[in-house]
Amino acid sequence: MHLHEMVVYITRGIGITFKLVPCVIVSTLIVGMILGILRFKNIKVISQIIDLYVTAIRGIPPLVILMALYFTVKLGSSFMTAFVALTIYHGAYVTEIVRGGLEAVPKGQMDAGKSLGLGYMRIMASVYIPQIMLQIIPTLCGQYILVVKDTTLVSVVGLQDIMWNAKELIAVTYDPIRVYFIIGVLYFVVCFIIDLIASRVEKSVSGRYQAQLAEKGAQ
Amino acid sequence: MTSLQFSSWLPILLHGLRVTVLASLAGIVTSIIWGCILASLRALEIKPLSMIIRAYTSIFRNTPLLVVMFFLFYGFPMINLDLPAIACGIIAITLNEGAFVAEIIRGAIQNVKKGEIEAARSMGLSRAQVVHHIIFPLAIRDSVPMILGQSSIIIKDTSLFSMIMIIDLTAAGRQFYAKYFNPTSIWIVGLVYIALFLIFSLIGRLIERKVRVNR
Amino acid sequence: MSEDGKVLVEFKNVDKRFGGGKIIVMDDFSFSFTKGETHIICGRSGAGKSTLIRCINALETIDKGSIIIEGQELGHKTMHDIRKKVAMVFQDFNLFPHMSVLENVTFGPIRSLKKKKEEAIESGLMYLDRVGLRDRADAKPAQLSGGQKQRVAIARALNMHPDLILFDEPTSALDPEMVGEVLNIMKMLSEEGRSMIVVTHEMSFAKEAADKISFLENGKFIETADPDTFFDHPKHESVKKFIDQVYNK
16 A cells, blocks of 8 residues: 555544544633633632642543543533543643633732722733733643644544544554554644744743833833 | 442452553653653753754654554564563653653753853863753752653553553453443542542652752 | 962953943953952943953853963863863852752862862861851751852852952842951952952952952953052042942942
8 A cells, every 4th residue: 555545544534633623622711711710719619629620630541531421421422522521631721721821910900900990700801811811822732732632542432533544554554653653743743833833922922021021121 | 330340340450550550650760761861962052962852852742642652562563573562651651751851851951040050160060060960950850840740641641551452540440341331440440540640749749849949 | 379479360452242242341451460469340330340250261252362361371172171270259159059058169179170079078168167157068058148158159169279269249149237248258368368350349348458459441441550549549530430439429
């Protein structure tokens, strides 16, 4: 079998990855924003529940979450199962990223907002969130690279993705080295692009920060 | 899950736990060593060497561990290298996580105070000596919290061993399900992983307190 | 010291600029520092005093000219040898935070001068004693006050048995009440006839301890004199102004 035929065969499963990743990015961002803001508000019971969730997720491998969900709950489709499992898993990390971003904002801004008579959610939406968005993009990108990489696990819930096709292809060609090399390159390209975006943003963010410092110094 | 089912499964669970713990420890140690080697080579600031290491870290940070693991597991026999599955798994983890550890240490190296380096240089020490005695010890101490965080990810990485026919914790959970179609085992395994993580975090906090440098 | 009076450090036509040539530190700068003297360099902030002495230890590179230290021209090859003979005390101490006080003091002699450990410890304790901190030998730098840190840094420099000690604003980072303890030790070293080049804003110290004082401006020493002449009869107008502002407040 020629190399390009292999590539074509393997990439038939790439659609699943390309559908799954954006869905998980959006869902984890929603979960992370909501839980991150709630956690930041420091209401005792809610904070404890969120902390429990985050700690549990930090301990459990994504593969185990995928299997637990797949074997326990019927979620309609394998895609749905993979989507929910990855959202639960990565949502916890995004929650922490959002919270970290919020905590980096100087405390005085909350007081300033309150003194203007603004409510908590209003202050969050118009003061905090806009500020942290750019700041947390590099860290978020790092997390999304992990999302992309974790899509290699979804064949355990029966999704016929790249890794599934790879197994089939190897059964025919007995050429695991080339098959997994191709897959490695495919994933590398996708992740590398996200990595590149992250470092671009990071540079511009730190550039802005430097510029602000320089301005302060000049005053 | 009946108690009879559980007692017949328990030995498998304990076996899996043992494999996961040992593999995790091995993976953590080798990844940290490999990461240190990469980071210190890069700290020597020899251009071509630094470029190679940069490419290496970029490749392995951006390639899924499972792909690397399969590549080695199915690839080694092709070149007539007969390694046990567990060795393939640990090598894959080391290659991947070593890249992350190296990046963590590199970040810490960049944060070592310039003056402390100058103080050593002003005594007439060579670049290698400064890296060895000042930059590296300080960077390692500063990066301990992040390396511990990465280590807890390594514990989770070992769950992929179940996909290359190793009976680890994850595989033990799956085996029970395959026999009785009862997912309770998977949830138990999940709890065991959380327990491992909590124990590891506790130990980590003790280590952190020991090595922290006050300024 | 029989060799006193000999040239220790010689600058020959040295150029050094910063920021794309805008900031001039040295401009065709030639000067000889004498052995056994305490030479104080002053000047307005931003004049490049620190940079000048950092060049002697090759922590900064010069653009043109040469620096000759005890007959050896400073260059890439001689750099390490020269650094072993020239010790430096920094503004912000730069003690190694992961080492104890004694380890800080013995690190250079053991690693750089390849001295025996016992020997380095013995002399190290002796110098710690001289700066009054022998009882803190096992402490970590973080446990010390700023003044104590700087005294350890001085002991660290002394234990290199240097031919010259450079002091880069050694009291500028200290709280006012700690300045005295550091300056007293420096005075003691000066009286011993050690070769020292000191960048400092402490003018009363300069008056008491210096053998010579130089004023750096626009890349040159526009005035070099003994303390009495420097303070009472400065030739240069901008030195007069400086003294009026800083000293005779």
